[in-house]
Amino acid sequence: MRLVGGLDLSKVLNEVVDWRFKGFPPTDGRVTVDTIGAQGWNARGGDMLLPLVVLKESALAHNIELMAAYARTHNLSLAPHGKTPMAPQIVQRQLAAGAWGVTVANVPQARVFRAFGAQRIFIANEIVESLAVRWLAAEMERDPQFECYALVDSLAGVAALSGVLESVRHAARPLPVLVEIGAPAGRAGCRTAEEALAVARAVRDTKTLDLAGAEAYEGAVPTPSTPAAAFSSTESSRSSPTLGRPPSPSGSWSGRART
Numbered sequence: 001m002r003l004v005g006g007l008d009l010s011k012v013l014n015e016v017v018d019w020r021f022k023g024f025p026p027t028d029g030r031v032t033v034d035t036i037g038a039q040g041w042n043a044r045g046g047d048m049l050l051p052l053v054v055l056k057e058s059a060l061a062h063n064i065e066l067m068a069a070y071a072r073t074h075n076l077s078l079a080p081h082g083k084t085p086m087a088p089q090i091v092q093r094q095l096a097a098g099a100w101g102v103t104v105a106n107v108p109q110a111r112v113f114r115a116f117g118a119q120r121i122f123i124a125n126e127i128v129e130s131l132a133v134r135w136l137a138a139e140m141e142r143d144p145q146f147e148c149y150a151l152v153d154s155l156a157g158v159a160a161l162s163g164v165l166e167s168v169r170h171a172a173r174p175l176p177v178l179v180e181i182g183a184p185a186g187r188a189g190c191r192t193a194e195e196a197l198a199v200a201r202a203v204r205d206t207k208t209l210d211l212a213g214a215e216a217y218e219g220a221v222p223t224p225s226t227p228a229a230a231f232s233s234t235e236s237s238r239s240s241p242t243l244g245r246p247p248s249p250s251g252s253w254s255g256r257a258r259t
Contacts, residue, residue: 008116009088104122119143121146126188127150161177
């Protein structure tokens, strides 16, 4: 097993480059992903089939280090979103640079990164499918070291998620969740502080969920000028400080993540 930066990349690096790989020239079946660099192929020199997308190594390395340095300077835990490239090689480099974990949009994407051994995954979404919840519960039981976080934004969602977990015998560990703070006309998230606190209390009262904090995504808010300005003017921004105060008698969040 080849472990690099917390991921086992052997599955992808040992893949033979054949007709399934867009843009590559025909090969004799002996070229693998790991040996592509040794072939000397040049996209601008006519060695590849067009069109194709290329990544500039210097730019990729610069961006990874820039974000890692920013997180270190500001004492932030960075979980880069892996949904766009879905490339374990890039995630491996981000983890090696100090990333806290990897973010995905749904359970199918989480399954991909789990296949490569990702030990900390943030699902930036609500999980409502019974099949998805059952897979997640089984995965957490199979690997006690695996950490996964998800979002909740309604009483119905909390009830559905906790209900499936309660029905699964192997759901021994509670699932850490964060209350999502939304904005008017947004696609998800609690709209008011009162709604968010009600959801947080509902999570606290379950046996299968662990209240880990709050989450908000200002990028989805319509912007009159800038995303930050628009978000600061919404009810959601006023909800975040209120929800930041733990809604538990002990005065502390039950989980470790707060955003």
